[in-house]
Amino acid sequence: MTSFDERFAAASDACTVSVLRGPRRTPAAAFSALAAACSDFGITKADWYGAEGGAVELLEARVAALLGKPAAVFLPTGTMAQQAVLRVWCERRGSWRVALPDLAHPVTHEQDGPRLLHGFRFEHLTTGRTVATAAHLAAVTGDLGAAMIELPLREAGCIAPTWDELQELSTAARERGVPLHVDGARLWEVAPFYEGRALADLAGLVDSVYVSFYKGLGAFAGAAVAAAEDVVADVRRWRRRQGGEMFQMTPYALSALLALRDELPRMGECVAWARTFAAAANGLRVHPEVPQSTTFVLYADRSPEEINDRLLAFLEQERANLCARWRPTEVPGFAQCEVTVTTTALAHDPVHVAELVAKVALG
Numbered sequence: 001m002t003s004f005d006e007r008f009a010a011a012s013d014a015c016t017v018s019v020l021r022g023p024r025r026t027p028a029a030a031f032s033a034l035a036a037a038c039s040d041f042g043i044t045k046a047d048w049y050g051a052e053g054g055a056v057e058l059l060e061a062r063v064a065a066l067l068g069k070p071a072a073v074f075l076p077t078g079t080m081a082q083q084a085v086l087r088v089w090c091e092r093r094g095s096w097r098v099a100l101p102d103l104a105h106p107v108t109h110e111q112d113g114p115r116l117l118h119g120f121r122f123e124h125l126t127t128g129r130t131v132a133t134a135a136h137l138a139a140v141t142g143d144l145g146a147a148m149i150e151l152p153l154r155e156a157g158c159i160a161p162t163w164d165e166l167q168e169l170s171t172a173a174r175e176r177g178v179p180l181h182v183d184g185a186r187l188w189e190v191a192p193f194y195e196g197r198a199l200a201d202l203a204g205l206v207d208s209v210y211v212s213f214y215k216g217l218g219a220f221a222g223a224a225v226a227a228a229e230d231v232v233a234d235v236r237r238w239r240r241r242q243g244g245e246m247f248q249m250t251p252y253a254l255s256a257l258l259a260l261r262d263e264l265p266r267m268g269e270c271v272a273w274a275r276t277f278a279a280a281a282n283g284l285r286v287h288p289e290v291p292q293s294t295t296f297v298l299y300a301d302r303s304p305e306e307i308n309d310r311l312l313a314f315l316e317q318e319r320a321n322l323c324a325r326w327r328p329t330e331v332p333g334f335a336q337c338e339v340t341v342t343t344t345a346l347a348h349d350p351v352h353v354a355e356l357v358a359k360v361a362l363g
């Protein structure tokens with residue numbers, strides 16, 4: 001850690017107001033919220049390896065219902081969840097080839113685990129900042145164990161296909177007999193983009209979905225895979241085999257239940273806030289120009305060091321956790337900042353926050 005990192009972390013911890021960086025609750029505060037949630041959700045006993053009643057089964061039933069799938073299974077991480085479900089599809093199909101974006105999480109963030117542990121052969125469905133369509137799937141010829149899309153594609157600025165594009169991709173995968181899996185790490189956060197469509201409509205276009213409880217929802221951690229009963233039963237076996245069947249998962253499941261109850265209903269407001277912010281961020285480039293989810297990226301024609309110096313001064317003076325630190329881009333002298341709007345931001349005026357961020361960024 002450099003002295004700048006230390007100063008930044010200290011200033012961030014000392015903030016009394018949170019804007020575009022979520023409030024860091026103390027473990028004690030988070031655990032008392034869980035204790036209260038036990039009575040809210042009628043949880044009187046802990047789970048036993050995720051079974052025998054209790055919070056985990058309640059959470060699984062809730063996720064299955066929200067996504068309109070027959071079953072769902074809780075897993076400790078999305079990384080494990082997706083490797084498990086892709087394994088299930090590939091074994092069934094007798095092919096280890098999986099078509100997915102080159103920017104997808106299993107390609108970019110899992111240290112080659114999917115190949116080393118399961119032997120997947122990844123084929124690039126898309127390259128770079130592109131949303132996957134039926135044409136992309138058609139271009140990956142030969143047998144496939146599964147096709148996977150990330151909805152929204154995080155490393156591309158959280159961009160998502162239109163409903164029509166999704167429908168066409170779904171039809172193409174079904175006609176070809178290829179299981180279509182969705183990395184929905186931010187599915188809750190992008191759902192408002194598909195105005196008038198329920199989460200179950202989205203999930204209905206695909207064969208399996210992974211969702212996360214800790215990104216925009218802010219639970220401790222955890223993931224779920226929703227699919228047909230037999231697929232979920234096989235994913236459970238892989239959860240066990242991969243060492244993901246913790247003796248008691250009640251704390252994680254409870255925090256996820258709380259997040260689904262309190263945060264999920266406000267995702268539409270978060271996306272609307274993001275759009276108002278984006279429209280008011282004068283002098284900054286916003287990608288995508290109109291945010292499609294609660295997450296988007298800001299670009300500024302300044303060096304990250306210059307901006308972070310100003311951001312640190314702002315944090316120290318105002319004690320308000322405005323936004324994350326800015327990072328370098330591929331273009332020398334330009335900086336970028338990924339913004340995620342959570343319910344914390346809703347207490348602030350998006351236009352005013354955009355003005356503050358632009359001032360910090362541009363000087």
Ligand SMILES: Cc1ncc(COP(=O)(O)O)c(C=O)c1O
Pocket residue numbers: 076077078079080105150154183185186212222223
């Ligand atoms: C798009 C996407 N997929 C999967 C994951 C994996 O989630 P986890 O951290 O629970 O393993 C992440 C985590 O950041 C992600 O952003």
